[in-house]
Amino acid sequence: MxxxxxxxxxxxxxxxxxxxxxxxxxxxxxxxxxxxxxxxxxxxxxxxxxxxxxxxxxxxxxxxxxxxxxxxxxxxxxxxxxxxxFGLHLTNQRTVPMQQSVSPEVAYRNWLHSAERILNEYLNMLCRWQMEYAPKTPDEKLHPHFVESLTKMEQYRYLYDRIRFGTDAEKRRLYLTEHETLKKLAERTKQLTVARSAPKRKAI
Ligand SMILES: [Zn+2]
The missing domain is CATH 3.90.580.10 (Zinc finger, CHC2-type domain)
Structure with a gap:
């Protein structure tokens, strides 16, 4: 193992x-x-x-x-x-399936790059939403995008910082733990970008 x-x-x-x-x-x-x-x-x-x-x-x-x-x-x-x-008896005897064509190290590096890009894109979106969907009057019903921008910003900014500035060990653990989260986030961001009718902003 x-x-x-x-x-x-x-x-x-x-x-x-x-x-x-x-x-x-x-x-x-x-x-x-x-x-x-x-x-x-x-x-x-x-x-x-x-x-x-x-x-x-x-x-x-x-x-x-x-x-x-x-x-x-x-x-x-x-x-x-x-x-x-905890008496788990995990040993290093287990064989690791060889299903990847790229080396695990390359897969990890690739993931870091895409994770950073996905999070950056999502955070930009949240920033936009915070302004675009801000209620105009005190009793206006809050737009779900506005609510999301408030509730998710901190969590994802934190994740972004860890992926950019965390230690190597920390990033490797995120690679294991945040794989699914990032995959879902990428799909969601993509859908939202496609749905957005306004002209696409120039990528920086
Ligand atoms: Zn403490």
């Missing part, structure tokens, strides 16, 4: 709340726990199903990141630890 496969496998088999609990974090009813990565009086670490995010110090990641950070060990050692602690 390659490294990427191990991280992927761990993510699909382990839920973040279980992992957090296993290593001693107690979350309150709204899914927040005291963050072990910074002095945290009010629980500010939110535990989601597949990742955690600290609203205090910005710590963020999946199950492997969590263990790596908590025990100050490498990603690989964290994967080994999770494998052992």
């Amino acid at each position: 390659t490294l990427d496969n191990i991280f992927e496998e761990l993510k699909s088999r382990l839920f973040m709340p279980d992992v957090a609990r296993f290593y001693g974090l107690e979350n309150n009813r709204s899914g927040f726990a005291a963050c072990p990565f910074h002095p945290d009086k009010t629980p500010s670490l939110k535990i989601y199903e597949a990742h955690y995010h600290c609203f205090g110090c910005g710590a963020h990641g999946d199950v492997t990141d969590f263990v790596a950070r908590l025990f100050r060990i490498s990603q690989y050692d964290a994967a080994v630890k999770l494998n052992a602690d």
